Amino acid sequence: MAVGHRQGLRLARLVLGLLFAAGCGKPEAVIKIGFAAALTGDQAPQGEDLRDGVELAIQQANAQGEILPGYRLALYALDDQHSPTQAVSVAKKFIADPDVMAVVGHLNSSCTMPASAIYHQARVLQISPVSSNPQISRQGFDTFYRTCATDDLQGPAAALFIVNELKAKRIFVLDDMTTYGRGLSNELIKKLEALGAEVLGHEGITQGDKDFVPILTKIKSLTPDLIYFAGMFPEGALLIKQRKQVGLNSLFMGSDGQFDPVLINLATPQAAEGIYLTAIGSDIRQIPSAQAFVTAYEAKYGAIGAYSAYGYEAANIAIWAIQQAGTKDRTAVLAAMKTLKDYPGIFGLQNFDQRGDSLIRDIGIFAVQNGRFTFIKTASWD
């Protein structure tokens, strides 16, 4: 028995020693921008897109000279594995590092939400590029900002388009039972009903599921004009493909989680032809102020992903705030951020409301034509 806990103590000392060693870093004159997203697992491609955007921004900033006298800018990327628990862990890691002046992240709303409390307590500026759940900015954290439109806008925008442009009256709504999907579908249904459309049903599917033929068969028997799916592209692609299999010919509209070229491949171009999508933002290629970014990004990384531009924008705003602050101090950076007005970003002039939400609230409507995404219009949401 006595031997046992001596062993235990030894082991504990070993573990502690390792942790300590891992914690000690070499001192460098850097200012770090923390970046957190899912870099492994099912959302890894989206996370990588974001990181590429952030990396490009930092690289361009460094090329223009020192961010502050004597300091260069570095990217500190951590993987939150699309797990809220990991997100908290990552957030604590960032705030423990004195070189981190701002954080761009996270990707998923379910991760951004708990992490935001940590950044708030540590008074670290947090800019989320694409987390669209409205509740995050309703917590009253003055450290939280985001560069994307929120789901409570995407839903009504889609509803207006469905009712006014597509003239659909009978709609069946599906979502993937996630924070994002369910929140979005609830907003959509509220607006659809306010507009007088008939919502035939609202059901959830499980992420990772493959077989939607039974639910689609049931939907077919209800003869809807349009099916809306709030979710991500793996399930979206299967729904689009299988609806053709069961002979369901109604219109199909998806949310921004399906706005990825892979969707068309997985669903087969024939089945995907004619479907509509909403996206959080207009087509990046149509915005004149974004062309320089498009060229630079494509030269370095290849095709632009759906989220790359947001990573770039968020990082650039963080860099601007650090420069405005003039010193390596988190409180100063935060104070500088509050003075942001008409920032010339790639989406146009950026401004944020008191909750931290971006005032650029474009929702883009896209359609699949000839096997590719085609921009239809920028939707209005009121």
Add this chain to the structure above:
Amino acid sequence: MTGLNRRIAGWSLSALAALALPLVYSNPYHLDVLTSALLYALLALGLNLIVGLTGLLHLGYAAFFAIGAYTYGLLNLHLQCPFWLGLLPAALTAGSAGVCLGATTMRVRGDYLGIVTLGFGEIVRIAFTNLDRWTGGPNGLLGIDHPRLWMPGRGIFDFGVSSAPYYYLVCVATAVAAGVCVRLSRSRVGRAWIAIREDELAAACAGVPVVHLKLLAQGCGAAIAGVAGAIFAAKQGTITPDSFDFVLSVMVLAMVVLGGLGSIRGAVIGALVLGSLPELLRGFEQYRMLLFGVAMIVVMRVRPAGLFGGGRRHARTA
């Protein structure tokens, strides 16, 4: 006498070291990692009662963790129940669930029991995801209060998102649980559990009240998970159903098995090592589950009793 004194001295030293740690070393990230590992240790202690001592294969332990977390979360959000009061209901609901599950599966034998408990774990998780009117669905519960403690000279102290208070909380919880487990395992109850594990039929013939003891084991084990769940909910502030999946159940089981079935020490150390490993191996997390799998296969082959097990013969579980 000397042995006992040495033991007391040893435990006191470890306790002092543990308590003094945040004062010397205040990196909140590292403290957080250690806190998580200790929380795993708490879970491992609970599962050890069920799987290690009593020999009941359980693959759905995460469900009790979830039940405890949601109990405190819901009580806090709807009734403003403070954390300290919420601990007891969390333990009770989880414990009752454990007893109910135990009662329904009383006659199910070894490997089938594993599958039934797995099914139970998944059903609970899916239920928490789908019943969004009560549980917040996939969003989970948001804005759960952190623990608040009245401290002399400081007034009401809210734990917030700092790391040190939770470290102390989990340390104390784990120490208490470990103490309870040790006392139990050395008592008649513990010996009876081991008897059930070694040979249920013989134990019954020898007069061991098998049914009651099985229920006790599952109730206690589940209750410990419930307490851990409440602490987890209070610490995170938000809980989502996908934190309580089958992978978590297997990880806790792996900690118990690798540490040595039935060994209290083994469960704690197994949890500390395996629980902090992911953070130490940051950069290799893609390989984490792979290594887990390999480790489980290898340990079963090479040292089936686990690191600290052995000393007692392990026979059939069913």
Add this chain to the structure above:
Amino acid sequence: MSSLQLLSQQLANGLTLGAIYALIALGYTMIYGVIQLINFAHGEVFIVGAYAALTVLLLLGPAALPWWILLVLCGIGALGACGLLGLIMERVAYRPVRRAPRLNALITAIGMSFFLQNAIMLLYGATDRQFPSLVPPIRWEIGGVTVTLIQIVVWVAGAALMIGLQALVMWTRLGKAMRATAQDLTACALLGVPVDRIIAVTFVIGSALASIGGLLFGLTYGTINFHDGYLVGLKAFTAAVLGGIGNIPGAMVGGLVLGMLEALGAGYLSSQWKNAFAFVILVLLLLLKPTGLLGERVAERA
């Protein structure tokens, strides 16, 4: 669409799903029959079959040969990969723990499952992989019910394999040896039956069947993911228990019944509870009637 048509359509959907479940369930049931082990990693074997077929297609190119030749080649690829995998699994991981307590064997199986799942993830990536649609998308409307060529392929392949297995088990010497080993391993060993080899063969055949299930799965749904093995595997295990574990015709019946129940449940009750539904069936079965529909066939244990 009339309610009878709707019902028929859902049943047809369920039959396809059920055929795939049945093929995987057969492996579970056979392995449990001989060594009383729930091969947790069997679901992974199934998805390895799908990935093996995908690899064959990636190497050859989806348009290189007529589709039915490609199909056969994929089948051979899947069979080979999974047969080998089953053999290795049995030899390396399961044989050493055959005499160990039940818990150890199960933990080994879980470890193997984790290992395979993550190995696939590392090799092929964590995102869905597209499985090229080999079979031409031809559809027929029969009395309002839509039937696709893919579904026919699944039904025919499934039926052929099941009949073939039943023939093997009932009418060949090997089959007799397998049945005998399942009934009483020790007696067989004493009588000179090469039980180790029989068990290895059982693993190979079970894995081979699952691999074809994987190929059909990839064909039917068009995307595969490393995580599919876990969920489909569990449902197939439910099917095996439903039919009576150890009972080969039982696994076939169980698979078809479960597939249809799932389709009907998703179509008429609720899609989001679909998986919980399967788990509930599993739990209720194990609690109330663990012997299943056709009765289990396992060795008597003292």
